[in-house]
Amino acid sequence: MTTLPYDWLTQNRIDTEYKQYVVLAYLQSVGRRFADSQLHPDLPEVKRHYEATLHFRRGKGTLMAAFPKRVAGISGPPPRIDYESELPADALLDEVDEIVDFALPRFSATLTEGKQRWDDLAATLTLEPIGLMPLRPDEGYLFLHYATSTDLSIYQYRLTLYDDQAPGGRMVHWQLRERTQRTIGTTFERLKLDLIRRYNLPNPATFRLECQRRVPEQETLLPIAQQLLNSVVC
Template sequence: MDSLKHDWLTEGLIDYEYKKYVLLAYLKDIGKKFNQSELYPFMTDLIFHYRNLIKVRESKKLMYDSFPETLTKADFNKLRLTYDKIINDDEVMEQIERIISFAIPKMKGMLEEGKELYEFVEEQINLEPVGVSPIYSDEGYLFINQDASSDVSIYRYQMTFFEHAEEKYRSMSTEFLMNEIRNISKSYENIKVSLTKKYTELPNPATYLAVSKLKFPLNETVLPVAKRMLVRRISTTD
């Protein structure tokens, strides 16, 4: 149970002991993932639920913009109607408030564990450009190497931009291309040149190498952390 339903707070039996059991089972599974050095998508899911509980406690409302994109507006409207009815029921609302008061510090504690793991992983990763970096760096390649091995995972990345509440945000999408074996005759620069010949639409690609001193789960941990590091790096050089 490494994810909670978006409406876990109001779905089914609204009982403090029951919801407490559901939450603790969820957090136990998240803790297991963190112990296995797996960060995503579990950290993102936890942050979403924590922020939503904070908003509910502060405003007694469910905020549509806090829900993931998979939740349609129609689904949210049904959820909001359910919650509006609950607010008018003092007995049920008392249960909800007890659940929220219990859940927020528990989730915050687990978030602190996730943050410590994230910071530890980030400390192990060194991010550097491969070859000369072009002026345009919103699209290119990301190489990932771990634990001084010869294996190199190669991704194509592209920066995306979106606006929300008068603020602009950057995110990065990646596409896995291939694995390569690095050796004396195939350096990172050689791999970059080979990519340039294969994918001619990027004749002078920005290319970055993320090297982790320790080995972690690639898709759940190293890739998402390296992506966030690369987004920050590109953002500061624009």
């Protein structure tokens, strides 16, 4: 299993054992990708599943509390009136509660693992500007290179709309310009000037992102770079 539908809780039959299997299969596949340093889009998806399931539990509690109650008796001391809900017991709701109780801590644990892996990787990255920064650095270039390799990926980026679900708070549109090799005599400043000559972006903000070890670009480096860019540009 690679994805989990957002309506997984109510989709198909509501059976505790079956739903537990669905959740475990999904989280096991996510765990394997986390182990391979593939964090996106699984990390934000697990976060949404956790928040949606938590919201369901809280919403259900609010709904139950809104139903009328009747006096069940008096207990004490001190004297206290006890109430019970007029909503009849429902085996299906009990089963849903059991599924939610099973899923929530596992979503939370996987989310914590993913965040820790994200933070550990982000701590090994170095993001630095190249040359002078323009007044509006919403568009420019990112040189992505590895400390132990001459491989270099050049991306053009453009920050777009605000999105509280996006790493750093704003969406970033990436366009791969080229993959090349960086020689000893090739400086990042020279590469920047070459890009200015070849593309219609006369005064681009330009950054280099140095990585200590190879991790997947699309699934990990670019999402973390998006967060780092947001922190220095916004």
